[in-house]
Amino acid sequence: MLSRIHPVAGTIGFLTILSFWTSTVVSELSGSKDAIIAVKQTIPWFLPILVLALAATGGTGFRLAGDSTMPAILAKKRRMPFIAANGLLVLIPSAIILAVLAGRDEFGPLFYGVQALELLAGATNIVLMSLNIRDGFRITGRFDKPKSETPTATVGSEESQG
Numbered sequence: 001m002l003s004r005i006h007p008v009a010g011t012i013g014f015l016t017i018l019s020f021w022t023s024t025v026v027s028e029l030s031g032s033k034d035a036i037i038a039v040k041q042t043i044p045w046f047l048p049i050l051v052l053a054l055a056a057t058g059g060t061g062f063r064l065a066g067d068s069t070m071p072a073i074l075a076k077k078r079r080m081p082f083i084a085a086n087g088l089l090v091l092i093p094s095a096i097i098l099a100v101l102a103g104r105d106e107f108g109p110l111f112y113g114v115q116a117l118e119l120l121a122g123a124t125n126i127v128l129m130s131l132n133i134r135d136g137f138r139i140t141g142r143f144d145k146p147k148s149e150t151p152t153a154t155v156g157s158e159e160s161q162g
Contacts, residue, residue, distance in 0.1 A: 002060045002063055002064050003064060005056060005060050006056075006057060006060035006061055006064055006136075007136065009052075009053045009054075009056035009057040009060065010053070010057040010061075010129070010132070010133065010136070011133075012049070012053040013050060013053035013054040013057055013129070014126075014129045014130070014133065016046060016049060016050045016053060017050065017087075017091075017122060017125055017126060017129065018126055020043050020046070020050075020095070020122060021119065021122040021123065021126060023039045023042075023043075024039055024040075024043075024115070024118070024119065024122075025119070027039040027040075028115070033105075033107070036102060036107075037102045037103070037105075040095075040098045040099050040101075040102035040103075041099050041102055041103055043095045043098075043099065044095050044096055044099045047092060047095060050087075051087075051092075054083075054084070054087060058080055058084065061076065061080070062077075065077060070139065072135040072136075072138050072139050073135075073139060075131070075135055076132045076135050076136070079128045079131060079132055080132075082124075082128060083125055083128050083129060083132075086121050086124060086125050086128075087125060090117065090118070090121040091118060091121050091122060091125065094114050094115075094117060094118035094121065095118065097114050098111065098114055098115060098118065101114070
C-alpha cells in the first residue's frame with residue numbers, strides 16, 4: 001500500500017508546486033493586475049492539499065526506505081529536509097504574505113521582493129523534487145529498458161543485406 005501512496009502523493013505535491021509556480025509566472029508576464037490578484041489569492045486555498053501530499057510523501061518514503069544504504073535512496077533522504085524547510089519556512093509564508101498584499105492592492109517593493117523569493121524557492125523545490133522523482137524511477141526500475149539479447153541477423157533478412 002505504501003508503495004502506491006508514495007508516488008501518488010509525491011506526484012500531487014510536485015504538480016501542485018509546479019502549478020503554483022507556473023500560474024505565478026504566467027500571471028506576472030500577462031501584466032494583468034487582476035490575474036496576479038486572482039492567482040495570489042487562490043494559492044493559499046490549495047496549501048492544505050500541498051502540505052498533506054508532501055507529508056504523505058515524506059512519511060511513506062521514509063517507511064519504504066527503512067535503513068537502506070542504496071545511493072539513490074540516500075540522495076532522496078538528503079534532499080527531503082531542504083524541500084520541507086523551503087516549503088515550510090519560505091513558500092507557505094510567502095504565499096500567505098503575497099495573498100494579503102495582493103488583496104490590499106499593495107504591489108510595491110515588498111510584494112515583488114517576496115514574489116522573487118517565492119519564485120526562487122519554488123524553482124528550487126521543483127528541481128529537488130524532480131531529482132527525487134528521477135531517483136524514484138531508478139529505484140523501482142519503472143522506465144528501465146528490458147535487457148534482451150542483441151538480435152542476430154539471419155541470412156536473407158533485410159538487416160543482413162544492408
